[in-house]
């Protein structure tokens with residue numbers, strides 16, 4: 001198994017003195033879709049930031065595709081699909097320009113797009129089924145279409161590690177199924193996806209692994225082994241409605 005993501009003893013402390021993650025460790029092989037689960041404030045975004053090299057590490061190691069994180073970032077190995085709330089949708093930018101941003105790291109410092117960049121953008125938009133929208137303003141798309149554009153940006157970047165923050169929030173079931181199918185295709189290509197989601201009932205269906213977070217990594221591993229009712233209670237502090245809905249869809253999980 002090739003190493004996709006490895007986090008070893010990671011501690012992240014913000015300038016305020018807040019320790020958002022303490023001694024967190026997990027690893028994921030390539031060819032994986034992993035669910036990142038935890039309640040609000042558990043440290044999921046902090047973990048994403050650490051995987052993108054945005055937060056100073058107080059301790060620990062982060063490696064992507066067997067390289068130290070800084071080197072992997074320089075090699076354009078990691079891409080981020082943001083939560084809808086993080087994006088300024090009024091910013092006047094066309095769909096194809098957003099996807100072209102995925103090419104910036106492959107261009108010279110003048111950021112002049114070449115044919116290869118334009119081809120990569122067209123292919124990525126085609127792949128997520130958004131080619132006909134390429135000249136639309138990003139703010140004029142539906143929630144699910146916006147998500148697909150940001151997945152296209154990750155594809156244009158040729159990232160092999162893709163971090164997705166709430167990709168199913170505010171999307172209908174058809175779009176959810178399309179995004180899941182796309183993620184499965186990317187998994188088959190040997191990429192690794194880490195997906196923060198509150199849609200826990202859907203996790204057994206599309207995540208082969210899970211990483212449970214609550215100020216640290218509580219548990220990680222194959223979904224059927226790790227996503228137990230007890231583990232969910234530890235992760236979410238016994239929020240009964242969430243936990244009760246899960247066992248129905250966890251095939252083979254121990255209660």
Ligand SMILES: Nc1ncnc2c1ncn2[C@@H]1O[C@H](COP(=O)(O)OP(=O)(O)OP(=O)(O)O)[C@@H](O)[C@H]1O
Nearest residue numbers: 014016018020038039040041042043044045046047
């Ligand atoms: N820039 C920051 N400076 C100080 N503290 C921060 C900063 N960003 C996050 N935190 C704190 O770190 C902890 C973890 O936050 P984080 O955003 O990683 O949680 P999360 O799991 O992504 O939550 P959510 O599901 O609400 O997005 C929280 O207590 C939060 O208040």
